[in-house]
Amino acid sequence: MLTLGIVLCYLLGLSVLLLISRKYSWAEVVGFSFLMGMGIETFFMFFLDIIGIRYSPTVLIGINVFSIVALCGANYKNLSLLKDEFKIPAFSIQQINFVAVFIFCLMAYLLYAVTVKNLFWPPTEHDTIGSFDKLGRVMAAEGRLNISLYKYDLEGAGGLYPPLFHASFAYVYIFGAEIPKIVTTLFFVSLLTSFYGLVKNYVGSTAASLFTFILMVSPEMFSHAALSLGNMPTTAYVCAGALATFTWLDKRDSKYFWLGAIMMAFVIWIRTDTVVFTAAALLIVGIDFLKTKDWKKTLIYGAIAVAPFILWSLYLKMIIGTSTGNKFDLGIGYNTQRMDLMLGYVKAFLFGGQKGAIDGGQLYGLVFWIFFLMLIINLGLIYKKGVKEILLDKLNVLVFFFVSFALYFILFYLIDEKIQRAPISSLMESSFKRGMFCFIPIALFYASTNKAALWLWEKVEIFRKGK
């Protein structure tokens, strides 16, 4: 039964992908299908709750089968062309990238090891017991999103978050899962494959697999592949949404426009503090509008990306009878002590070193060093390639990275410690630390696809192929 639920989720996502376009790489199909499918499943659950239909396997199977058939029916002409376009790839030794195969094997083994751990232990982390897994279990038991625990404030902090993550737990529970952690593995696989697929648009398999490997073994994030917390799944959506948006702005392939907008919508459907990424995405799309004057696409992107935030705020206010609340102290002004403390932590996160109980290098390894190193090397190419070409190289990515990071920093700077019932040092060592995951794929995307990196990978490929 659980397998059926997961297959339906993938098929639903795939049906939407094929409605957008027929042309995807295998990595994109695997990565985006689950992210798209699970995002839509949770929207279904949201709307079922509003119209008062209780969740059950029958209801979910019915709605999935109907949607998949309807989507395929609407897309019939397009799908019939798929058969003609599908070719069994010709096989020859010289088409196999052995370096990528080697890295894939390493990744597969580590994925297997961490998945065994993930699926063996039930969720026991404080936040998932107090919130996410509890919400998922109770949603499945009561068959609704507006569960009884809201009446007694027993929902936990995650109860105010939009439902994508805990509803994904509810989804697998409804289909008979004993523990929900298969979802963690599927989000992790989707993060890796969507990253690989999107980076592969710019570089060969060698570089794409190497950077996917670096993404995978980022120590702290890798540990979340065996936990049931929302930070890694959030990273999967930020990665897919942001990288697809960059690719659309770069290559003007409209499938990435739709993928970027929809994935960005799910970014804010999984938790509200990811609004910093929505803002950064709207900024780069807005900057692009100044060049293209394409009102239609800008508005569609903005509307899709922001709609879930409005929907959830209305739901909280009108159905649950609460709000995300004001946890910020907007009158804090410039607090030198707080600023110094936070900057100290940021320095440790980005460049390594010790701050409080944090050892930055141990958390993210070489990721941010590689990012800044490639940025400096790229700037060094100004001498060779010219100022304009280098400054405009992946400017969208840099604007997105630095703007979202600055907003993320400000968000934490403004948090009211009394309302949050935690000192800022503790928030930096827990929430901020885990929120940093979202910047890892953006940093690695830039590091692997800027001009300097492309030059380097071209040399590697020439050596590897001998031509």
Add this chain to the structure above:
Amino acid sequence: MAKQHQHKQAAQQPAKKTSSDNNSFTYLLRNFILVIAFGFLFLSIDKMNEKQSQLPELYQEFQQLRQSGTNQERLQELYTEIMAIQNDTSFFKSLTRGYHWAIHDLALGNLKQINEMKEKIESGQMKPLTREDKLGYKVGVYPLLKYVNENTPKDAVILLPPGDSLLSNTSKWNFIYDPEWVEYFIYPRLCLSNGRENEHPDLAKRVTHVLIVEGRGYEKLKYDVPLEKRVSEILLPIDHPPAENPTK
């Protein structure tokens, strides 16, 4: 003429094949060189941090030897080794030791531990673990919460012990004072935190049981329990004494 052409083609084919074989060979060789290069890079980073992960074991051995006061030679050896590892604060190592932890301790270490457990289960040395067994293994206070479930009806409302430093500063009790955390284990029963009843007066009125931990919570009962009969941990109905005291 046509025959001559065919003859020429036949003579050329083996040459083409040889060239293709050569190309494949050099292609494989070039790929192999890169695989070796990447493998060497990964392995070097891994080896570089090998000693760091031995630190907890060395430290444990050091502590044991120090307590027993035997084998001074080994003690000195361990001290030197520990100090050497701790003083090695090279920047690159500090940036890469997380990878060693993630791969060896988190992924492969756990894989080994789980496989050992599975082997024991298969050989009958250990009974198969259920979700409940695993929760009991990871959450120290789980047996107490299970006891709550077994001894209360599904509509019970449990008053939890107060979340003061006596409980919250010891990992023994996990988060037993936190209603959001406890609710996970006792649903569909409800719970309320001792001292925060005014936040939910409706729920406070419906309290059916008091969970007493470390002897605290007796004052919330609507009847008196003589001091000599008070036990440290117990679940009691709030309104009337239980017919038979269910001790933990």
